[in-house]
Amino acid sequence: MFPILSKEPLSPTITRFVIYAPYIAKKRQAGNFVIVRVIETGERIPLTIAEGDPEEGSITLIVQAVGKTTKLLCSMGVGDHLVDVVGPLGNPTEIVRDSVVACIGGGVGTAELYPITRALREHGNKIYTIIGARSRDLIILESEMSACSDYLFLTTDDGSYKRKGLVTHQLKDLLDAQVEFDAVYAIGPLPMMKAVSQVTQHYGIKTYVSLNAVMVDGTGMCGGCRVSVNGTMKFACVDGPEFDGHKVDFDELIKRNRTYGDFERESDRRYCETHTWERQEVVK
């Protein structure tokens, strides 16, 4: 049993949880994730470890409510517990040193990017961070990201906050302004990571992306998370989740991730029929 120690809304659909998981807290590194099962009848879903506190024995998860499992989780609070949390899984991020890097986060991907950005900061890098979201209320971790970046840029699709446009527009502008990046770390929706990889490929900049394949065990046992990288089959949970963005077959993964679309909608519909699910108020 893994008790929830604290809970804080970050956006109308994104919530930060601190969970008691002492072994994981001790071992986790930037880029690792956990597999969580919320209730006995629940699904196993992967969530990135945003932070860890070995002293307190806790880990931080930042969760966007998108479907049944994440909505259920976001409806839970202090005193509740998750039935299973296993990790830390996946390879830790390759952290470059003393370089100029761009950290690009889209939507809840910013939560996954946050521990990496912090680690990059600790390794003497100069960091340009770009955070994008559909609209203002979906921008998360602005102050946290600002604290570990040298420059922070924000974009919204609808222009409701800071720059109107996509993260790739901001990236292109920086490249046009002759910023010479040694590496780019991009985490967000697949189309966003694909677009970033296309831009950086043109400039020959090493680009790390984190692939959100559908997972079950997260330990290399089912092969459900397989992705094509450089034409060969990889298991995102054990060979990744980060890969060279220039070698990933994004289109294939985008299609594969639709495998259970109708089931997901069915689960979500049933959940929303019997539970009141409300977007949460956030004081920013």
Add this chain to the structure above:
Amino acid sequence: MSLLNPLKPSERMKVPRQESIEQPASERKENFLEVSFGLNEERARVEATRCLECKNPVCTEGCPVGIDIRSFIQAILQKDYVGAVKKIREANYLPAICGRVCPQEEQCEAVCTLGKKNPAVAIGKLERFVADYEMENGLFTVPEIAVRREGKIAIVGSGPAGLTCAAELAKLGYNITIFEALHAVGGVLRYGIPEFRLPRKILDLETERIKALGVEIITNFVVGRTATIDEFFGEWGFNAVFLGTGAGTPHFMGIPGESASGVYSANEFLTRVNLMKAYKFPEYDTPIRVGKRVAVIGGGNTAMDAVRTAKRLGAEKAYLVYRRSKKEMPARVEEIHHAEQEGIEFLLMTNPVRILTDANNWVVGMECQRMELGEPDDSGRRRPMPIPDSNFVINVETVIEAVGQAPNPIIQSTTPGLNIGKKGTVVTDDAQRTSREGIFAGGDLSRGGATVILAMRDGKRAASAIHEFLSTKRTNHEEDSPLYTNPYCQYIS
């Protein structure tokens, strides 16, 4: 001749082998209830009278864990079913499981003296009968642990190898902790073998019996990630480690189209159904996509389980595609027979070459090639060769690959000094010792894919080796050796 058996040996040979009572194929292909109900008491007693009570009971030699089969059958004749199961448990702590899934026809029953001219004694069914009798009547008693020994042992993986090693060492009085990566105990017994062959209730009860020996089980713990083996020896204070992590990483054929939606490894398909209970969606959240027409590739137990599961989940057509003939199938004879009864269509001498997909990357068919058997290969089996221009397409929506698996590399890659074999297995000697002192291994991890009973034999052997290792260490050192008192000490070699 024994006084227990009223029949003369010549009469015993005339008694027909007693068959299990089974759920009719027409009913069972729609449910997940157990296929075989086993022998009832009457049939079990008749079956027991068939045993010739050989002076040289070769059956015991045929059993990988050396169960005293003659004695337990004698106990059945005396109606002492609890005595029978106690006898079995001396050699095999999980009789209700082995009685169900052991390939008896290749082991104890293959060598049974009666079997030379007549059908062999149904040893596996008798084993299951007494185990079920004990379970149904709540007659299990925890074996007494005579001595408590110092020494903390970590068992990694809760499959049959790990469970057996844990039980044996616990009976010897050691302090045992099992670490399991998944959220539930049992390894393949939990996530692979379906409910209709091994009901979860039985697995749960057998697990409770392991716990009753004082064994602690920690789930959700991936050794190599949550903590490493070296940390086990260091800050965790373990004195020995047994690795029983199995061979869980699935192979794929490497043919075009494998990334499509609708292609599963048998592991994923079975895990979703067995571990995650996807067949109860939406009561359980995990989805599974079965489709109306399913092809399972392979000829082993895994393939058989996957195809029979697909049928139960509503597939109208369930094909089993195998590139050799039925004779070469590695699956248990009983399972092949059950699959045929349930209406599984066997496409033999057939090899898939390509999975066909539509524009959205969904499976729409599978292109196959007919095969013929050529010269024997290194393994002595005749090598299947493609027949030119024999390609044909089957219309399927789901493809499940059961074409073998390899050990998961997480532990091997995080434990320096472990000798690794060609196929990713951990190399051990006959006593299950690895190249690193204090680390033992067995089951599918050291064998590649094998069987439940061989995993158990390895677990038992490793338990003796660990016992010897810890006892000789002990005699080599003073009573107050830091090995036993300081939980932070490293191994002293």
